[in-house]
Amino acid sequence: MRVGILGSGLMGGKLGTIFARAGHEVVFSYARTSEKLKKLALDSQGNARAGTPGEAAKDADAVLMAVHWSRIDDVLKQAGGLSGKVVVTCSLPMDSGNTKLIIANTSSGAEELAKKVTRAPVVSAFNTVPSECLFGVFEAKRKSTRPSLVHCGDDQSAKDVAAKLIHDAGFDPVDAGPLRIARYTEPFALLVAQLAYEQEGGPELAYRFERFKK
Numbered sequence: 477m478r479v480g481i482l483g484s485g486l487m488g489g490k491l492g493t494i495f496a497r498a499g500h501e502v503v504f505s506y507a508r509t510s511e512k513l514k515k516l517a518l519d520s521q522g523n524a525r526a527g528t529p530g531e532a533a534k535d536a537d538a539v540l541m542a543v544h545w546s547r548i549d550d551v552l553k554q555a556g557g558l559s560g561k562v563v564v565t566c567s568l569p570m571d572s573g574n575t576k577l578i579i580a581n582t583s584s585g586a587e588e589l590a591k592k593v594t595r596a597p598v599v600s601a602f603n604t605v606p607s608e609c610l611f612g613v614f615e616a617k618r619k620s621t622r623p624s625l626v627h628c629g630d631d632q633s634a635k636d637v638a639a640k641l642i643h644d645a646g647f648d649p650v651d652a653g654p655l656r657i658a659r660y661t662e663p664f665a666l667l668v669a670q671l672a673y674e675q676e677g678g679p680e681l682a683y684r685f686e687r688f689k690k
């Protein structure tokens with residue numbers, strides 16, 4: 477799959493690296509320097525290159541939206557038309573200080589993003605885990621028990637694309653339903669962040685849902 481990374485920081489840099497190592501074709505874009513993007517591409521040791529947001533989006537099957545909420549409009553403008561691309565978003569609608577959600581309860585960041593990219597299906601994914609767990613989960617992908625990763629969206633074929641990326645990153649994809657369920661998954665992401673960053677044990681935290689049937 478061809479994946480364009482829009483925002484190559486903690487999340488986009490690591491997930492792009494993981495997607496490249498899993499065999500996908502990756503274009504890293506949107507950092508403050510092109511040197512950083514080139515280094516990410518080189519270090520990934522996979523089929524990856526640096527580009528502009530427009531280049532990342534151009535031939536992509538899917539793009540990963542991984543910028544701070546305040547940068548969404550800018551990166552969308554630079555990316556140009558995303559028509560027909562699957563937009564996988566891990567961006568949380570946080571305030572400038574990253575202290576609280578500025579959209580919640582009656583909408584979600586994912587739903588507001590979907591209103592901006594009306595010709596591209598949006599899937600909310602990867603937002604419920606800290607970046608610090610990503611390489612560890614990927615490296616443990618052959619173990620019998622994988623951590624869960626919830627995703628949601630309104631377009632089934634787009635969700636299938638996102639589920640493939642989630643699986644290739646070493647997680648067990650959990651389809652949580654339509655995009656409006658991001659109203660629940662986005663605050664859940666803040667719970668996971670609280671456990672990861674504010675408690676002892678380190679931020680390399682992922683989660684797993686299990687059913688206990690008799």
Ligand SMILES: NC(=O)c1ccc[n+]([C@@H]2O[C@H](COP(=O)([O-])OP(=O)(O)OC[C@H]3O[C@@H](n4cnc5c(N)ncnc54)[C@H](OP(=O)(O)O)[C@@H]3O)[C@@H](O)[C@H]2O)c1
Nearest residue numbers: 484485486487506507508542543544566567568603606607
């Ligand atoms: N970090 C996490 O563990 C985590 C977990 C779940 C969800 N999220 C969400 O994921 C999204 C990305 O988070 P992150 O932690 O990956 O953020 P980040 O590390 O700050 O990365 C953001 C990227 O945007 C780039 N950028 C920022 N301003 C720019 C500008 N003016 N021009 C060009 N590029 C610019 C940064 O460039 P530089 O690389 O040059 O700084 C960086 O590559 C956020 O919405 C966040 O809420 C994060």
